Amino acid sequence: MTDHISEAVSWCLAVVALVVLVLLTRQRRITAGVRRRNAALEESLRARDEEVRHLCDIRLPAVADGVNLPTPLPGLKDEKLAGTTFAQSLHAVMEQFTRAVDKAQSRADASAKSALKASMRALQGLAHEQQVSISQMQDRHDNPDVLRDLLEIDHANSQFGRRAQAIAVLCGSWPGRQRLASSLTDVVRGSKSRIRDYQRVQVHSLIDVAVVSRAVEPVVLAVAELLDNAARHSQPNTSVEVSLQPVHNGACIVVDDAGVGMDGLEVQRAATLLSGQRAVDVSRLGDPPQFGFAVVGLLAARYGFSVSVDTRSPYGGVRAVLFLPSALLTHVDAGAPSAAAAPEERSAPPRTLPSRRRAEPQAPGAATAGIPAQARPVEPAAPAPSPTPRPAPAAAPPAVDDEAARSFGVTAGGLPKRRRREATAAPGPRPVTQTEPDTGSHRVRSAEETAQRMGAFARGTRSGRAAHPETPQESAPRPQDAAPHSEEGNRQA
Amino acid sequence: MSPGRRERGLVRPYVVTDGRAYPTRNTFDLVTLVMAHPDRPLAGLSPEKRGVMELCLGGALSVAEVAGYLELPVSVTKVLLGDLVDSGHITTRSPIPPAELPETQLLQEVLDGLRARL
Numbered sequence: 001m002t003d004h005i006s007e008a009v010s011w012c013l014a015v016v017a018l019v020v021l022v023l024l025t026r027q028r029r030i031t032a033g034v035r036r037r038n039a040a041l042e043e044s045l046r047a048r049d050e051e052v053r054h055l056c057d058i059r060l061p062a063v064a065d066g067v068n069l070p071t072p073l074p075g076l077k078d079e080k081l082a083g084t085t086f087a088q089s090l091h092a093v094m095e096q097f098t099r100a101v102d103k104a105q106s107r108a109d110a111s112a113k114s115a116l117k118a119s120m121r122a123l124q125g126l127a128h129e130q131q132v133s134i135s136q137m138q139d140r141h142d143n144p145d146v147l148r149d150l151l152e153i154d155h156a157n158s159q160f161g162r163r164a165q166a167i168a169v170l171c172g173s174w175p176g177r178q179r180l181a182s183s184l185t186d187v188v189r190g191s192k193s194r195i196r197d198y199q200r201v202q203v204h205s206l207i208d209v210a211v212v213s214r215a216v217e218p219v220v221l222a223v224a225e226l227l228d229n230a231a232r233h234s235q236p237n238t239s240v241e242v243s244l245q246p247v248h249n250g251a252c253i254v255v256d257d258a259g260v261g262m263d264g265l266e267v268q269r270a271a272t273l274l275s276g277q278r279a280v281d282v283s284r285l286g287d288p289p290q291f292g293f294a295v296v297g298l299l300a301a302r303y304g305f306s307v308s309v310d311t312r313s314p315y316g317g318v319r320a321v322l323f324l325p326s327a328l329l330t331h332v333d334a335g336a337p338s339a340a341a342a343p344e345e346r347s348a349p350p351r352t353l354p355s356r357r358r359a360e361p362q363a364p365g366a367a368t369a370g371i372p373a374q375a376r377p378v379e380p381a382a383p384a385p386s387p388t389p390r391p392a393p394a395a396a397p398p399a400v401d402d403e404a405a406r407s408f409g410v411t412a413g414g415l416p417k418r419r420r421r422e423a424t425a426a427p428g429p430r431p432v433t434q435t436e437p438d439t440g441s442h443r444v445r446s447a448e449e450t451a452q453r454m455g456a457f458a459r460g461t462r463s464g465r466a467a468h469p470e471t472p473q474e475s476a477p478r479p480q481d482a483a484p485h486s487e488e489g490n491r492q493a
Numbered sequence: 494m495s496p497g498r499r500e501r502g503l504v505r506p507y508v509v510t511d512g513r514a515y516p517t518r519n520t521f522d523l524v525t526l527v528m529a530h531p532d533r534p535l536a537g538l539s540p541e542k543r544g545v546m547e548l549c550l551g552g553a554l555s556v557a558e559v560a561g562y563l564e565l566p567v568s569v570t571k572v573l574l575g576d577l578v579d580s581g582h583i584t585t586r587s588p589i590p591p592a593e594l595p596e597t598q599l600l601q602e603v604l605d606g607l608r609a610r611l
Contacts, residue, residue, distance in 0.1 A: 131502065138506060138566040142523075147568040148514035151507040158505055180500040185540060193505035199512055206540070220503070 047078045048086055055090055063098050112282050113171040120168035124176060127161030155198075162194040162224055166295045169221065170280055175299070179216040181330050184244050184251060187211050191223035197231040197240075204243045209251050210332040211324065218299045219324065222307065225292040226255050226320045234259030234317055241315070250329055253322040258315035270309050276301025304328065506569045509541050514568070516575035523567065524588045526553040527574060533582045541565065541573055546582060553586065 054077040062073055073094075081087045134154045138147065169175055182190070185206045192198045211219055230240045238258040245252045262270065272278060276297035285291050293309075300307050306323045313319035445453070529549035538546065544563050548554055554562075560570035577583045 135502065135566075138569065142567050142571075144515040144568060147506075147566070151510075151512065151514055154505055155507050179503060182500045182503055183540075186500065186504055189508050189540075190503040190505075193503075193508045198508055216500070216503070 047081060051077055051081060051086070051090065055093065059094060060097055063094065064101050109281060116282065117168055117171035117173050120164045120171065121173065123164040124161060124168060127157055127164060128177075130157050131161065155193075158194045159196060162221065165221060166225065166291060169295050169298060170291050171282060175217040175221055177217045179213060181210045181213045181332055182216050183208070183210045183332055184253070184324075184329075187216060187220055188223055188242055188244065188253060190216075190220045191227055192242075194220075194224040195228040195231055197236070200231055200236075200238070201227055201240045201242060204241065205245065207244045207246050207251065208331070209246065209329050212328055212330050215303050215305070215324075215328040218303045219305065219322070219328070222296045222299045222305070223253055223255070223322060225296050226307070226322065229292050230255050230257035230259065230318065230320065233257065238315070247323070250323060250325040250327075253324070255320040255322075256313035256315055257317035258313070259317035261312060261317050262309070267310050273297045274300065274307050274309065501564050506566060509539070509565065510569055510572040513572055516571040517579055518575050520585065521556050521571045521574055522587070523555065523557040525556045526586045526588055527556060527559055527583050528553045528586065529583050530581065533580075538582075542577055542582070545570075545573060545577060549583060555588070 058077075059074050076082055076087060076090070131154070134150055134157060138150050138154070141147065141150070165176060185203065188203050192201045192203065195201070227240060227242070234240065234257040240258075241256045243254045243256075245254060270293050273280075273293040274297040276299075280291075280294045280298065285294070296307050299305075300322075304325060305328060307320065308323075309318055309320045311319045311321070527545070527549050529546050531550055533546075535543055535546055541563060545559055548559055548562055556570060556574065557567060559574070560567045563570060565573075574583065574585070578585060
């Protein structure tokens with residue numbers, strides 16, 4: 001019996017042990033699963049922690065630093081998180097932050113720009129005022145000692161004005177001064193006036209084109225920045241060579257310096273700035289601020305010329321080429337065409353007074369089939385006429401009147417003699433050779449009458465010299481005198 | 494590039510004279526007459542000097558007139574003219590003096606003599 005009992009107990013024990021074993025293994029498996037899961041969660045939590053730290057340390061500062069830079073922003077640190085809700089939330093945070101930074105930056109930029117612009121405007125005004133008074137002083141004092149000092153002040157003032165102008169332009173202002181259309185040579189020399197080392201700048205090849213009025217000041221400013229760069233980045237004993245070249249679609253101003261040149265990175269940066277594509281950030285111009293290329297790029301984009309600095313100069317430095325399209329070019333009336341037209345028109349010695357040069361080309365222009373002088377500029381394709389066009393001759397005088405307007409030799413003093421112009425009411429067959437005004441009655445006699453009188457006078461003297469005197473026949477022309485010439489009262493005596 | 498059409502104030506006087514304020518010779522007066530030599534080459538001259546030559550080729554002009562036409566200060570014009578005289582492009586002539594008046598002292602003596610006699 002006891003055997004049975006013990007057998008039963010042992011069976012029971014075995015069953016219990018089995019059950020316990022099964023339970024234990026199951027529990028063990030569950031525990032392992034939980035542990036794994038726990039570890040995975042822990043891992044994920046750590047990854048998220050790290051991701052958040054990465055966001056704080058790397059990604060957000062990158063956004064703050066590179067708002068205007070086109071560089072790609074750093075992404076997630078752990079790629080396993082990609083696509084999860086967590087990553088999307090992080091992305092939302094990034095976007096919010098970027099927007100906020102953008103907004104703050106643009107607001108700061110705008111306020112900095114407007115403050116700078118206003119103050120530079122004031123400085124520009126002062127510089128201009130000072131320039132005017134310096135010019136007046138230069139006119140007033142005829143003393144080399146005074147002039148020397150005035151030239152120095154003038155030079156400093158011009159540089160000062162240019163700096164203020166450049167910063168104002170960078171802040172979105174207009175270049176300011178409206179000028180007359182000026183020759184390209186004068187434009188370059190105007191730029192030369194505004195830099196420190198102007199004496200090192202050599203301008204070659206004077207070509208006969210001019211810059212239209214609205215583009216004069218921007219081009220002057222841009223070339224001044226290029227010249228200043230060239231002069232500042234080269235040895236003081238070297239020269240900066242400027243040459244002006246007419247090209248098919250316009251003209252080029254080529255600035256060569258013998259300086260250190262630029263490496264690839266600098267050239268790339270300069271090209272970006274010169275393209276004028278990117279908005280210039282006033283707060284990121286560097287220390288000391290380098291705004292030359294930025295200003296040139298802005299002006300180039302705004303006025304439609306282009307600048308490149310990517311070639312090396314034959315002197316080892318940088319070659320800057322400013323290309324002006326034909327739309328910005330025009331012609332001012334040079335002295336050469338009128339000088340060429342002068343000899344065929346009259347063989348008299350050339351004029352003395354230059355003020356006559358303005359009126360002079362009208363005579364040949366009117367002689368050639370009565371074309372208005374306005375219709376024959378040197379370059380017909382020039383879109384914008386010069387701002388002060390030569391006044392057209394009074395309604396294109398016909399060739400008959402031209403006879404009277406033409407000059408016939410010159411006086412002893414060099415002034416042109418002109419024949420008196422006939423009144424249009426009395427055109428005519430009547431010769432105008434000898435019109436002797438009667439000093440008594442201020443009337444003008446006709447040639448026949450005058451001839452008769454002269455004849456009578458001659459006869460009278462002859463008869464007077466003869467032995468027996470006769471009465472002179474002075475009364476003979478009297479009847480003709482009164483009748484036929486009553487309409488001559490409207491003639492200008 | 495006629496002198497009247499130039500934009501004043503664009504090219505500053507120190508660029509025109511290349512920084513010099515003293516003429517190379519001190520013989521210019523406001524009324525000194527300037528005459529150009531027509532056969533001298535114009536190549537290599539600055540636009541202002543060309544302007545002087547163009548102005549003076551027709552006859553004599555005074556320094557003041559040249560300065561007026563070029564719209565430059567007289568002192569700056571003198572520097573340019575000094576250069577042009579040095580390079581042989583122009584010659585100068587002092588103006589024709591006005592008829593010489595008798596000295597006031599002589600007149601006074603004549604007056605005194607007349608008063609003493611009458």
